[in-house]
Amino acid sequence: MSYRNATSGFLQKYKISLKNSFDGSWVDLGSFERGEYLNNWLEIKGDKYLTDEIWIDFEQGENNWTLINELEIFVYNILEEKINNLFKTSECLELKDTVTLDEIRNLLSKELFKQEYIDKLILAKKLYIEKASQPIEFQIKNSEFLIANGLEIKFEELPEKILDISVYYKDSLGNKKIIKDLNLVTDLENQKLLGEFGEKILIEPVIQLVLDEDEKWKVKSGDFKIVNQKNLYNNEDISDIYPVDLITLETSCVEKTGLENILDGNNETYYENSELGEVIFKFQNQKIFNSLTILSEVAGQSTGKIYSASIFYRSENQNNWERLANYENSSPTSLVNLEFASILAKEIRIILQKTVENKVILNKVEFNIYNKFNEIVEKMFEDKEMFTKLNSNVTKDLVGRLKSKTLSSTSIISTKLKIAENILDNNNNIGYDIFTLKALEYDVNYYFSKLQTSTTGRAYPTPYYIYPNTNQIFISNKDLRLELSLADHKPLSEHTFYIKKGINIVNLGDKTGHVFINGGSKGGREEEIRLYTTDEVTGLHYKYGFTTEDEFYSKERNLTYKEDNHVSSNTAYIEGKNFTSAIRYDWLRENIPLGTLTDRVKILDEFLDFLYYIAEAGTYFENAVPYRRLMWEGGTANPHAGGCYAGAYTAYSNNPLAILNKGLSNFASSWVVGHEVGHEMDSNYHMGLFGEVMNNWFAEEARIKYLKNPRCAPELVKIADTEISIYDMGFFYRLAFWIKLRLYYNDGDFFVKYHNIMRHLPIELEPFSIPDRLMIMSSMIIGRDTSDYFLRHKFPITESAVEISSKYPKFTIDITKINWDNQEEFREEEKNRIYQIYKEKV
Numbered sequence: 063m064s065y066r067n068a069t070s071g072f073l074q075k076y077k078i079s080l081k082n083s084f085d086g087s088w089v090d091l092g093s094f095e096r097g098e099y100l101n102n103w104l105e106i107k108g109d110k111y112l113t114d115e116i117w118i119d120f121e122q123g124e125n126n127w128t129l130i131n132e133l134e135i136f137v138y139n140i141l142e143e144k145i146n147n148l149f150k151t152s153e154c155l156e157l158k159d160t161v162t163l164d165e166i167r168n169l170l171s172k173e174l175f176k177q178e179y180i181d182k183l184i185l186a187k188k189l190y191i192e193k194a195s196q197p198i199e200f201q202i203k204n205s206e207f208l209i210a211n212g213l214e215i216k217f218e219e220l221p222e223k224i225l226d227i228s229v230y231y232k233d234s235l236g237n238k239k240i241i242k243d244l245n246l247v248t249d250l251e252n253q254k255l256l257g258e259f260g261e262k263i264l265i266e267p268v269i270q271l272v273l274d275e276d277e278k279w280k281v282k283s284g285d286f287k288i289v290n291q292k293n294l295y296n297n298e299d300i301s302d303i304y305p306v307d308l309i310t311l312e313t314s315c316v317e318k319t320g321l322e323n324i325l326d327g328n329n330e331t332y333y334e335n336s337e338l339g340e341v342i343f344k345f346q347n348q349k350i351f352n353s354l355t356i357l358s359e360v361a362g363q364s365t366g367k368i369y370s371a372s373i374f375y376r377s378e379n380q381n382n383w384e385r386l387a388n389y390e391n392s393s394p395t396s397l398v399n400l401e402f403a404s405i406l407a408k409e410i411r412i413i414l415q416k417t418v419e420n421k422v423i424l425n426k427v428e429f430n431i432y433n434k435f436n437e438i439v440e441k442m443f444e445d446k447e448m449f450t451k452l453n454s455n456v457t458k459d460l461v462g463r464l465k466s467k468t469l470s471s472t473s474i475i476s477t478k479l480k481i482a483e484n485i486l487d488n489n490n491n492i493g494y495d496i497f498t499l500k501a502l503e504y505d506v507n508y509y510f511s512k513l514q515t516s517t518t519g520r521a522y523p524t525p526y527y528i529y530p531n532t533n534q535i536f537i538s539n540k541d542l543r544l545e546l547s548l549a550d551h552k553p554l555s556e557h558t559f560y561i562k563k564g565i566n567i568v569n570l571g572d573k574t575g576h577v578f579i580n581g582g583s584k585g586g587r588e589e590e591i592r593l594y595t596t597d598e599v600t601g602l603h604y605k606y607g608f609t610t611e612d613e614f615y616s617k618e619r620n621l622t623y624k625e626d627n628h629v630s631s632n633t634a635y636i637e638g639k640n641f642t643s644a645i646r647y648d649w650l651r652e653n654i655p656l657g658t659l660t661d662r663v664k665i666l667d668e669f670l671d672f673l674y675y676i677a678e679a680g681t682y683f684e685n686a687v688p689y690r691r692l693m694w695e696g697g698t699a700n701p702h703a704g705g706c707y708a709g710a711y712t713a714y715s716n717n718p719l720a721i722l723n724k725g726l727s728n729f730a731s732s733w734v735v736g737h738e739v740g741h742e743m744d745s746n747y748h749m750g751l752f753g754e755v756m757n758n759w760f761a762e763e764a765r766i767k768y769l770k771n772p773r774c775a776p777e778l779v780k781i782a783d784t785e786i787s788i789y790d791m792g793f794f795y796r797l798a799f800w801i802k803l804r805l806y807y808n809d810g811d812f813f814v815k816y817h818n819i820m821r822h823l824p825i826e827l828e829p830f831s832i833p834d835r836l837m838i839m840s841s842m843i844i845g846r847d848t849s850d851y852f853l854r855h856k857f858p859i860t861e862s863a864v865e866i867s868s869k870y871p872k873f874t875i876d877i878t879k880i881n882w883d884n885q886e887e888f889r890e891e892e893k894n895r896i897y898q899i900y901k902e903k904v
Contacts, residue, residue, distance in 0.1 A: 073120060073123050074122040074123055074124060075093065075094070076118060076120050076121055076122075077092070077093040077119040078091045078092065078116070078117070078118050079116075079117045080111055081114065081116075082113065083111075083112040083114060089111060110138050118133075141169075141172070142179070145169060145182050145186075148161050148165070148166065148169075148183075149186070154182060154186075156189070157189050157193070161186070161190065163187070163190055163191075163226065166183060166186050169183055170183050170187070170242065173382055173383065175385040177238075177385075180237070180238065180240070181238055187228070191226060191272050194225070194272070195225065195274065195275065197270045197271060198270070198271045198272075198278060199269065199270050200269040200284030200285065201266065201267070201268045201269075202264075202266070202267050202286065207291055207350070208263070208265070209261055209262065209263055209264070209289045209294065209406060210261070210264055210287055211258065211259060211261040211262075211379075212258045212259065212287035213244075213257040213269055213284065213285065213287060214254055214255070214256055214285055214286075214287060215254065215255040215281070216253065216254055216283045217255070217281055217282055218253070218279070218280050218281075219253060220248065220250065220255075221273050221274075221280050222277065223273075223274065223277070224255075224271070224272070224273060226271075226272040227255070227257075227270070227272070228240055228241075229241040229244060229257075229259070229267060229270070230268045230270060231264040231265060231267040231268065232264075232265040232266050233384070233403075233405070235386075235403050235405075236265075236403070239384075241259050243381060244259050245258050245259070260378060260379040260381075261289055261378055261380075262377060263350070263406050264286070271284065291350075294348065294350045294406065295349065295432040295434055296431050296432070296433040296434070296435070297433070298435055298467070299467065299468040299469040299470060299476065301473075302430050302431045302432075302436070303429070303431075304349060304351070304428075304430075306325040306326075306327065308345060309325060309343055309344065309345055309346070310344045310346075311341060311343060312341070313335075313339060314339050314340050315337070315339035315422055316335060316336070316337065316339075317333075317335040317336070320333045320334060321341070323425070324424045324426060329359075329425050329426055331425065332358075332359075332360065333422070333423070334421065334423055335422040336421055337421070338414050338415065338417065339414065340411060340412060341422075341427075342409055342410070342411045343409065343412070343427065344409050345407070348378045348407060349407070350404045350405065350407075350431065351375075351404065351405055351407055351430060351431060351432065352401065352403070352431075352432045353399070353400060353401040353429075354373070354410070354429050355398070355400075355426070355430075355562065356368065356412065356424070357396060357425040357426040357560070358396055358397075359423065360423055364394060364419075365418055365421055365423060366419070366423025366424075367394035367396050367418045367423075368391065368394060368395055368398055369391055369394050369416035369418075370389060370390045370391070370415045370416045371412060371413060371414050371415055372388050372389070372412075372413045373385075373386040373387045373388075373389070373400065373411070373412055373413075374410070374411040375407040375411070376407065376408065377406045377408050380408075386405060386410070387400055394417065399562040410429065412427065435475060436475050436478075439475050439479060439482075440478065442482055443478070447563070448496075448594075450485075450496070451490075451492075452482060456482065456486070457486075458483070461483055465479045472535070472567055474567070477537075477567070481596060494594045494596060496592055496593070497524055497526075497592070497593045498591065498592050498593075499579070499591040499592075501588060501590040501591075522578065523576065523578055523642055523644075523692070524577045524578065526576075526595060526599065527574075527575070527576055528573065528575060528577060529574055530570075530573065530574045531571060533567055533569050534568045534569070534597055535566070535596045536561050536565075536595055537564070537565050537566070537593070537596075538561050538562070538563055538566065538592070539563060539590070540563050540589060541560065541563055542560065542561050542580075543560055544559055544561060544577055544578065544580065545558055545578040546558075546570070546573060546575030546576065546577060546578075547575050547578055548574070548575045548576070555578075556574075556575045557575065558580075611656070611659050612656075614650075614651075614659070615656040615659075633647065638663045638664070638667045639667045640666075640670040640674075641666060641693050642693070643693040643695070643722070644692075644695060645721065645722070646695060649718055653719075654722060662724065665723065665724070665725060665729070666721065666723070666729070666735075668726065669729045669735065669736075670735075670739065672764065672767070673735075674739075675814065676759065676760055676810070676814055677817045693735075695718045720732055720735065721735070726764075726768045727768045729768075730764040730765045730767070731765070731769060733761050733765075733773065736760045736762075736764045737757060737758060738757075740759065740760035740761060755793055755796045755797050755800070756800075758773075758797050759800065761773070762774065762801060763804075763810055767810060771882075772882055773797075774795075774801055775882045777797070777798035778798045778881040780795070780798075781798055781799065782878045782879050782881065783878060784878070785854050785855065785856075786855065787855060787856035788855045788856055788857055789856060791855075799855060802878065802881075803840055803844060803851075803877070805880050805885045806844055806877060806885075807844045812843060812844070816839060819839045819842065820839070827839075830862075830863055831858070831860070833857045833858050833859055834859055834860055834862075836852075836857070837849060837852040837857060837859055837867060838863055838866055840852075841870050845870055846870050846871060846873055847869075847872045848867060848877070849863070849867040849868065851873075851878070854878070871896065875888060875891060
């Protein structure tokens with residue numbers, strides 16, 4: 063059972079019982095209590111019971127409610143117990159004396175998908191046979207495909223009795239297997255034993271024959287019946303996607319209509335079923351496959367996105383299904399790209415086990431046929447992920463000979479050969495510019511929680527632009543979700559599309575726009591993103607080609623690049639060290655004088671550096687924030703953070719001056735950039751109170767530094783001598799509560815130290831609630847007991863927290879009386895009084 067990882071709704075106490083189906087009695091599994099909340103699973107184990115009813119009593123939750131994310135019930139597995147009972151111990155070194163060969167065979171005959179069970183049963187049979195007699199084995203060592211559908215054992219003389227005959231092999235996934243559908247026929251005339259089974263790819267196959275010792279001399283040889291493989295895979299420069307018109311579909315789902323949408327080639331149409339289920343894809347001709355792609359997406363919704371699925375396959379004349387892969391993702395995804403070792407399949411079965419809303423949504427499923435020519439070309443590369451490095455023995459002559467066999471200039475194979483040519487022409491270095499985004503993979507507490515890499519820095523403009531009805535090549539190191547945008551201000555998604563790891567050929571029909579990365583297929587920046595193209599780089603960054611301020615003001619741009627009216631744009635993208643902003647081209651020329659634009663870019667970078675310093679972001683991100691903040695001129699007067707289609711942190715305003723102000727004091731005065739960037743740093747809303755307060759630490763500290771005039775100065779006076787609850791205060795009164803502590807500390811590093819303790823939380827603070835932590839940290843930083851101050855304004859502080867804070871001396875003057883105008887006098891008087899107390903004690 064997984065549960066909420068925040069305070070409100072946190073499950074604190076619960077009780078679990080179940081009904082015993084044999085006598086109807088209720089069995090109490092116990093009551094359980096939890097202390098500090100964590101993003102965790104609770105696990106309850108008990109004896110085996112037959113039941114059809116479980117009762118969970120949620121007895122206590124934070125704020126009198128509780129939120130349960132997921133509940134899993136584990137069914138007792140009798141098959142697993144039977145397999146384990148074959149062995150004397152859990153180490154599986156020796157069989158029990160009572161085990162029979164028929165017992166092992168019976169278990170092997172079952173439809174087994176868990177490789178652990180298959181391995182144990184193969185081991186059990188091996189141990190049994192070796193105890194009775196040393197078997198005769200015929201083994202083939204093969205690295206290439208060996209596809210067989212039968213065997214032949216020749217004898218000098220047919221034995222009177224064959225104790226056992228088995229065929230073991232490794233499948234293309236490396237799993238140990240035993241052929242179950244082996245049918246044997248005796249050829250008396252030719253003294254042979256013939257076996258038939260469904261066609262399979264066999265790796266290191268072994269024929270094992272068990273005879274009595276006095277009959278082993280009769281065996282001459284054993285071999286496999288090999289199948290002609292040339293029709294089972296591709297060996298030329300053609301599409302490797304299996305033709306959809308040669309696929310038929312079956313489903314166990316209730317809804318039978320609409321299956322044709324999966325194969326109609328239109329990503330916007332889909333098959334839908336209101337419950338989870340399976341779809342079976344039957345191919346007219348069996349082929350060797352090495353990957354598949356599943357698209358499950360309803361525009362603007364999460365419905366049907368996939369958490370987990372199981373994939374099975376079987377070849378022609380094979381009855382049992384073989385497990386191909388288990389797909390699992392903690393975050394649901396619309397696109398599943400599965401690459402696997404080659405399999406021979408006539409049917410592939412996809413079982414959707416968990417999706418958003420537990421619905422089946424299938425827009426498209428594609429199956430990739432193994433291509434031997436492509437494999438030959440790929441072997442030229444040392445780097446088989448991004449194709450940036452060739453093996454040392456690759457020559458221009460070899461590339462030329464392979465290129466002469468290609469049939470298209472925009473195929474996967476021809477692209478690899480084009481990259482190879484580029485590398486050879488550039489002294490064995492890739493000549494294409496690789497667009498790289500650093501990973502955000504840190505596991506440090508940030509405002510009492512982990513960094514949310516699923517959103518931070520997720521949206522990012524690339525230097526690429528897609529034109530209508532044009533093939534565009536992308537080479538990526540991971541699966542990516544991409545967006546097209548044509549907006550003149552804040553980007554709006556015109557179209558979502560996906561690319562997978564490796565080489566992609568994208569043609570979006572009449573769709574066009576600037577390409578934005580919207581995180582990986584899992585939605586985030588946990589891994590480094592690397593992307594490049596072999597085509598001309600024509601993104602909006604490069605559309606005008608202005609790299610200096612003088613060029614920008616002296617040259618006119620062409621609004622219809624390549625004479626295509628789809629590409630009109632009045633957006634100028636400006637990149638600084640810390641940001642990328644999108645502002646109307648015309649507005650820039652009319653409102654920012656020549657000779658000042660570069661300075662304004664530097665000023666914004668400096669202001670962002672200051673804001674990041676407050677949260678120690680530079681330290682947190684290993685001394686450099688690894689993404690540029692997106693700052694858009696919006697189409698509304700309401701600036702905010704986040705909210706663009708990608709869900710990334712953005713700050714924008716209807717007035718571009720909010721982004722390109724003249725000086726640091728102007729940024730501080732306008733408030734908006736500090737406020738919105740603060741939202742990026744302040745990722746949690748503590749106690750439900752500070753969603754619009756802790757982010758203002760940044761904006762207010764900027765006003766203190768550059769204007770010497772805090773925005774909450776009036777509130778600093780108004781809350782003096784009051785006992786108003788923090789819960790009843792307005793935003794700026796709550797801000798004033800913190801600024802009083804900062805004024806007493808008399809240094810902007812007050813908030814820097816606060817952030818540092820939040821991220822690197824001392825072990826001794828872990829048991830405390832957030833209100834307790836906030837109070838104790840204040841005391842630690844300023845060296846005064848702040849418990850009275852927090853209690854005065856109704857923070858729910860515990861006695862144990864007060865005890866820790868009391869190690870510091872109390873204020874000699876009521877801290878609520880400090881304000882902007884009297885701060886120096888207050889600090890001086892406090893210092894004198896503390897000194898006097900010290901003197902008296904000495």
